Amino acid sequence: MEHRLANIPCGYIALNDQFRIVEVNETFLQWTSYAKQVLMNQHIEKLFTSSNKLIFHSYFYPNMLLYKHVDELFIHVRGEDGKTIPCLVNAIEQEIEGETYIDMVLMPMKKRIDYEKEVRKTKQLLEQAYSQKTVAYEHLQYIYEKIELKQAQLVEINKQLVEISNTDNLTGIANRRYFQEQLTQLVSNFHEQGQAFSLLVIDIDYFKQVNDTHGHPVGDLVLAQLGLILKMTAREQDTVARFGGEEFVLLLGETAEVDALEIAQQLNKVVEETIWPTIGRLTVSIGCTTYKAEDTEGSVFEHADEALYASKRNGRNCTTQYEAMRKVQ
Structure with missing residues (x-):
């Protein structure tokens, strides 16, 4: 060389x-x-x-x-x-x-993170200078556009890595890591702005029988199809994710108890009425809860999970709302 x-x-x-x-x-x-x-x-x-x-x-x-x-x-x-x-x-x-x-x-690219901070700081300084020095508008605008271009390049570099880290490979929907990030954000919004939200934990009924009878490739197709159904059902403010195995979660932004229960029951109906190739029929059990002031990230999931197991005990293919279940108890 x-x-x-x-x-x-x-x-x-x-x-x-x-x-x-x-x-x-x-x-x-x-x-x-x-x-x-x-x-x-x-x-x-x-x-x-x-x-x-x-x-x-x-x-x-x-x-x-x-x-x-x-x-x-x-x-x-x-x-x-x-x-x-x-x-x-x-x-x-x-x-x-x-x-x-x-x-x-x-x-x-060791200094990339520091560079991002420097770019943002420079942008803020330039915006202040722009408001105070109108005579320098054209020169500042040129520098501003150069900074925007560099920011866009940095965003593009990170985009692929972010998508990989936040996506479940099998279903194409969000993974558990991304779900946890969104749950943290919703809890913060609740305490800071009073925005209500609810959580659904969804589990496929008798999924082991699907794998045992038809094989894991068919089981994977079922998981992917259910992921697609949940994604198409979710609203703009919702987050759907695969939590693990045959268990999915749906964060319902800006949603209180009554609406959350209605959405969950509609999901039961959609899944049951869907045509499932090879296996014919499929149902899901759902646990539903709405975040309260005394809740934490851990407790809200525990409540939804407890409600899910109540749905399993009650014959499956149904939704149990944690709040209603506690009143009965």
């Missing part, structure tokens, strides 16, 4: 057509603390965590296959000490003397 390439202020890795490392520059070795002989002939995925391998499989490989290049892929590289380094990756496939190689250039 030429001395200039070895010490340029960015990482350089060359791969063969099997995605194994055949060359790496000194800059990259200094970042990651690897010895060169440790990396040579290793698969490129040695440098990634499990989540970053997923990004590589879903974006890097398809783009190299279809377009022979990758532009500005945001990914974390794992150093020898286990610490990760955020990088932007550009790559291109080239043929040299009958051999196929992939040249990768990696730009460090």
